[in-house]
Amino acid sequence: MAASTDVPILGAALTKETLAIHRGWILEKQRDLEIQDFFSSATLDGDWRSVGAEIRRLLDGYTGRLGIHGPFWGFKIDSQDPLIRAVVTRRLLQGLEACEMLGATQMVIHSPFTTWDYNNLDINPGSRHALSERVHLTLKDVVQRAENIGCELVIENIEDKDPAARVLLARSFNSTAVRVSIDTGHAHYAHVSTGAPPVDYYVDAAGDDLAHVHIQDTDGYSDRHWLPGDGSVRWAAVFRALGRLSSKPRLLIEVKDQINIRRGAAHIEALGLAV
Template identity: 55%
Template sequence: MPDLPLLGAAMTVADLESLQDFCVPGALDQDWAPIAERARALLAGYQGRLGIHGPFWGLHIASADAEIRKVVARRMMQGLEVCDYLGATQMVIHSPYITWDYHNLDNFAGRVAYQNVIEHSHQTLEAVVKRAEEVGVTLVIENIMDKDPDIRATLAESFASSSVALSVDTGHAHYAFGSTGAPPVDYFVRRAGAALQHIHLQDADGYADRHWSIGEGTISWHAVFRALAELDSNPRLILELRDKDGILPSVAWLEARGLAC
């Protein structure tokens, strides 16, 4: 990566005027086309890479309940419909792994607990992955409570599809590091390796999911960008901040340190 990485941002359509609308609870229960049309109009002339955050609230992709899996699959399919409509080529979905898993998956004979998570995820996403392949969308699995930085890679690889890859959320990784004993953020980046195609950039304190502007928290950004420089996968670097007014100051903070632009 001889040039500075180029930053993007995660925003709702309303924020575009001062695209995460489709992950808001209830958004897919109504006609989402007007929101998508507004987004298309605001993005007219935009030539860069575009993605959305898929639905996630209450939607566990590895539920043991078959009826829940049907609901989750339907929501994911709706997310892909939005991607197809907008011309988006990535959709963020959430990891099924929680801190409990790290301490308990080996609490059963063999690797049956590991396999259960993978099998349930496939039962939920089999048709979704096929549809993603058809419409040219990559599903990027984002770490949420993952303490093990490698376990999502095993899940992604199990689909044997170019439409399933990894995302790293820096604030989630820093929370896991500070509160559950996970490796630091740059380890999550480095160990994702070539499968890493998306990153949510947010700063945090290691205690909670802060979504602060870059420089406000305690993440070692130099270490993160050194790890990024080792990769050839060219992941999309998306500023996902709670306060969207912090987007440009975050860009300036990273640019001033020669990390991104």
């Protein structure tokens, strides 16, 4: 087992309210942080600047890597309808506006690939390329804006059964502003319930394109977002795969029980995998 000084430092995905609770823990090691207030349409269409100002106050003294979870409710980034694509572009640009206000350098967006796609996307010749083209149409202005403000878009697996499809999609932009995210619970659900490879295979498939990891546990039946240790994710295998990377992805515990997030962190630490 590696010495504690050799293992990565865990971060967290928090809302404004739970950041206030865990502020000291975050600042203690300048842990990576993901703000989860700005994927809500109600927030983005409301007084989001006041929310951002309160978060900035809570982050006084913070020098770690900061990101946000971008909007995702109610849409996919590969819509065939150009009017829908325009709305999606607008929402994601709103997310980047929040990034710029906060000084965030990363925004999570959701993969377009579904379980249905795995079995059906290649039935019709050219369908995979057409999906990629639609994503490019949706994200063209978003990627340009991200590049201009020094922010990465990281594409998170949701239903993805093929660990490589999303990686190839990210690479197709040929931009340092588009990289890859892995959600451990989503990957484990796909493994157990849909026959996808184990979580560490997703890490290996992403390689050094991996810039972001949502750490959450599940039983593999559904998307639990449990604290690490409460499910059946094989954490040693996941962290061994992460240890093979040079990219140093942000490792963010993303769970429903944000109040007790440090219990999940303590489980990973007790395994000697991170601090």
